[in-house]
Amino acid sequence: MTTNILIVEDEPAIQEMITYSLQNAGYNVLQADKAEQALSMIKNKLPDLILLDWMLPGMNGIEFAKILRSDLRTKLIPIIMLTARAEEADKVKGLEVGADDYVTKPFSPRELIARIKAVLRRRSPELSGEKIEINGLCVDPAIHAVSVNGQEIALGPTEYRLLHFMMSHADRVYSRSQLLDKVWGDHVFIEERTVDVHIRRLRKVLKTVEKDQLLQTVRGAGYRFSLSKSNS
Numbered sequence: 400m401t402t403n404i405l406i407v408e409d410e411p412a413i414q415e416m417i418t419y420s421l422q423n424a425g426y427n428v429l430q431a432d433k434a435e436q437a438l439s440m441i442k443n444k445l446p447d448l449i450l451l452d453w454m455l456p457g458m459n460g461i462e463f464a465k466i467l468r469s470d471l472r473t474k475l476i477p478i479i480m481l482t483a484r485a486e487e488a489d490k491v492k493g494l495e496v497g498a499d500d501y502v503t504k505p506f507s508p509r510e511l512i513a514r515i516k517a518v519l520r521r522r523s524p525e526l527s528g529e530k531i532e533i534n535g536l537c538v539d540p541a542i543h544a545v546s547v548n549g550q551e552i553a554l555g556p557t558e559y560r561l562l563h564f565m566m567s568h569a570d571r572v573y574s575r576s577q578l579l580d581k582v583w584g585d586h587v588f589i590e591e592r593t594v595d596v597h598i599r600r601l602r603k604v605l606k607t608v609e610k611d612q613l614l615q616t617v618r619g620a621g622y623r624f625s626l627s628k629s630n631s
């Protein structure tokens with residue numbers, strides 16, 4: 400799965416430099432030179448992370464971050480602020496509006512990429528490509544396989560994505576609409592009970608290896624992948 404990063408930066412030289420480094424690191428890059436342009440791009444597609452310049456013509460980065468954080472659809476997008484302002488008070492302001500990290504110009508591409516990776520690991524572990532093992536159940540995104548004690552189990556593509564997402568965010572409860580957004584993709588108009596259908600299919604397969612009790616229904620809230628079996 401390719402990670403989409405939106406760069407909102409009005410200085411062409413910096414925009415170019417970041418784009419080049421991110422593409423080299425395997426990211427898919429989207430570019431905007433104004434917050435207003437970025438907003439309309441986001442309406443079409445949610446990026447996985449935003450690199451946001453503070454000083455922009457028109458709406459500035461802080462106002463833009465506030466708008467993103469106040470909208471249910473965009474509030475969870477990780478944001479890294481880019482800025483020439485190095486003062487403590489500014490940094491605090493950036494973090495207060497909900498930025499996940501803060502990089503001061505000039506920065507090296509290596510530093511930026513390290514920060515991006517750290518933020519994505521924390522906020523979107525399903526994008527990291529790392530193997531996850533919980534209670535003997537193992538998902539390995541590198542080979543797109545699920546196994547129990549080394550024995551591979553067969554899952555449909557949607558059940559695989561659903562399991563991978565839920566194991567990446569174990570012990571957190573996700574509503575049906577959040578799962579639709581995260582697993583099926585943003586802007587996909589599917590009925591919420593589709594989620595139940597796939598959860599049922601996933602449970603059926605997990606039951607054959609006695610792991611179905613890890614995938615729990617939380618009444619009135621949604622679903623959770625539990626870190627402990629005994630929990631209900």
Ligand code: CA
Nearest residue numbers: 409452454455
């Ligand atoms: Ca600027």
